[in-house]
Amino acid sequence: MATITKSYEPQDVEKKWYADWLQAGCFTGRVNPAKAPYTIMIPPPNVTGVLTMGHVLNNTLQDILIRRARLEGREAMWLPGTDHAGIATQAVVERELRKEKKNRRDLGREKFLEKVWAWREEKGGIILKQLQALGASCDWSRTQFTMDAPYSQAVLGVFVDLYRKGHIYRGKRMVNWCPVSLTALSDEEVIMKPAKGFLYQVRYERVDQPGQFIEVKTTRPETIPGDVAIAVHPDDPRYTALIGKKVRRPIGPSAEIPIIADSAVDKEFGSGALKITPAHDKVDFDIGLRHKLPVVDVLNADGTLNELAGPALAGLDRFAGRKKAAELLKESGALVKEEPYENNVGYSERADVPIEPRLTWQWWLKYPRVEEAKAAVRDGHIRFHPERWSKVYLHWLENIQDWCISRQLWWGHRIPVWYAKGLDKEKLTAADLADPKKVHVSLEGPADKDNWVQEDDVLDTWASSWLWPFATLGWPDQAAMERDGYNYFYPTSTLVTGPDIIFFWVARMIMAGLEFTHPGEPLAKRIPFKDVYFTGIIRDAQGRKMSKSLGNSPDPLDLIAKYGADGLRFGIVSIAPQGQDIRFQEDRIETGKNFSNKLWNACRFRQMSGDMADNSTPGAILARIEPAKFDADDHAILDRLFATTREVDRCFNQFEFSAAVQALYGFFWNDFCDWYVEVSKAKLQDPATKANCLAIQDFVLRQTLLLLHPFIPFITEELWHQLGYGAEGTFLMRDTQLESPSQFSGRGLQIDASAASQVETLKAVVSQVRAFKAEHGEAANKASEFVVEASDAHWGILDANLAKLKRMAGAATIARGAMSPSAPVTVTALGSWNLIKQLKGDPAAEKARLQKEIETLAKHIAGTEARLSNEAFVSKAPPAVLEGARKQLADLRAKKTENERLLAALG
């Protein structure tokens, strides 16, 4: 067995183990009826993506769950993959084309797609390699891409199926149009942002009474040429007389437009009159429909104004057009007022420009299984963590709108619809759409392809990723499903994702799972996952979102190089409490590295303390432990180990990862290293206690490595072998099972919990004596001499632990005896400790300290007395609380008396 080096160097260790694990197939998930499955589907990162801190958190948590599941004896399978990310990927390739002064139309659809595939082959999916550096134990043999041929078949098959079921239709409706990406977007891809602009008050001259006007307020004067009416509220007395009259459009091609009444108008806003531009506003469009108004579209797809806006505006960009329109209004005298104004404007999530409401033909989906999807979460078949996100989810489903699933892109799943040649796609009627001679929908396409033209549009990326939990398992191909273990691994266990994609992805996956998997079977069998854990968003130290443009996002690979993957994992998890946003602080990652080093050195200490014995199985270690020889510290450390084991168990059940890390940190650093290892140094000197002490260390370290492994997999695997817990060719991560405290007590390891409380007392005494020394200028490690005045019972405890106490308190001697009236003294739970030495400290300062202490004690005594003399408290409080208060009072009084005696002795 190699000697453990003085400090831990993660780089080589991490590389070595990852390669070994891969080589040995440790990550592979196989159908195994003897084991319960545990499945996680990775939220597929964009194929263009690179690893961010968000990914680090998200994927570390998934890896923790998967590795823990393995240690619990489950068949764990974590399926990785990437998303083709329609707009994002197409934008990346178009950007490259632009450098060559070309655009995608120059190449044509086919050539362009070849380019995208080539880009994907060369540069796509880097993120999956980066995840390996983090230690992700994904089953890489199952890696999927949403544009893979079988996956695409599933996506298109679903389109055809839903079309035939009547869930999908084509309609000319208002959509969110991105003038930069030149495609429709779903409502979820639109971000509302406050935008500063102007509110223009514009007057429209009445046709019947020239010189009389009606005024409206608008933020978008450039759309005035598209106005087809002015609307007022039918109950608005200011305008009742005007309804039915006509006004003139103040700019653009001249026209007379009617004043109409519609109850959708807000009487309170502006003048109470609203200009109606059906082509450029959703509300206006709806009003237009009700009143059978024409639609005048004054914008081109790219957001420039067209000839319908009139020669003065045509050709201008919409923002330049806005300025120009305002000028024109001013010149003609139609502009009454112009005031600064802030309102919410929808922005394209991808291109970050204001979207345009635009009337276009699109494919729409009426969501299936909406009610079941609500029930699945409401009734607890799917549990959200934190639970509060279920409200957000349910609220969205309550108000669900049809989903615009078509995108005017090339990169994506081309919609499997063919139109009969010669058909004008802009003028389809409902009858046309229902006529299979005119519109063909199928996976294979029409037999006589030459007579048909395929739909140009592709599907929204989310209309492929909503099938992720089962299309990745071969669905719907029976042979592939059999091969991939669909029936075994589905429903999956846990989804780990961000709350920002509840609508985009989580809700849609639930509906898809319910609709397409295990038809006819109960809901619990069709849900895509049982638990959903929502991570927080990682922010920088100032609380800002991390973004490329701010440059405030550290590169995780740099952090791995600096602190090791284990350090990064430990640090990021420790600062990620359940469901709260996270402020990233690099010093926490450093703490993770330091913890690794501490673990490393504790194991090193064990190796240096005595020969290694048989550690190959828990049974072999237990055989070397003799509970009959346990002292209080032995009982206590095992008691704490088991308590920590149970606490970590609880944390996993409740998805409290950071609490688990904190419990392990506290146990290992404070209970084990700071106390048990230190007292071991005395025990190891004594041949009577040495072997037992080493065996206990072996036992504690083994269990600790197991508990820590999901969080810090590399170093634990390394130490596992260094300390001889695993035979050559076996792995902690694959071949070991975590045992519970009850399993160990079943094997004869009985812990005396009362001993643990005795150690708590000893710790408190040691801590008090150390502070006492420090106050008197004695260095902690200085061998001081103490005389202790104590009862027989107290001295009995001290005497039984004398060797350890001397070491812990830094004492040359601890003798029982009478107190010297002049020497400094501290009153502990185990007698009064007298420090035999010349007082170096300032007596006045010491007196002040004592006085302050006495005052504090007096305050607490008064408070406790008041409580105890309150009859309501005495009669109503539970006995345990009452007894605690009485004991507290007695302790406080004793302490105060001792301090007063000491103060008097000082003179």
Add this chain to the structure above:
RNA sequence: GGACCUUUAGCUCAGUUGGUUAGAGCGUUUCGUUGACAUCGAAAAGGUCACUGGUUCGAGUCCAGUAAGGUCCA
């Protein structure tokens, strides 16, 4: 406009079903390298738990309201 979240030590955060004198890490100050670890150890200072009321024998914790900050939906 509606919903949700946050407010505890200088900083970042814990604080289970209400119950002794509210905790941790970092930072600060003091002391210390006795062979696991200076990526360390010991100790100290530091908090009217945002504010105002209420319920209760007892509130950081429960309820109502207010303020500030944040997120989502319209």
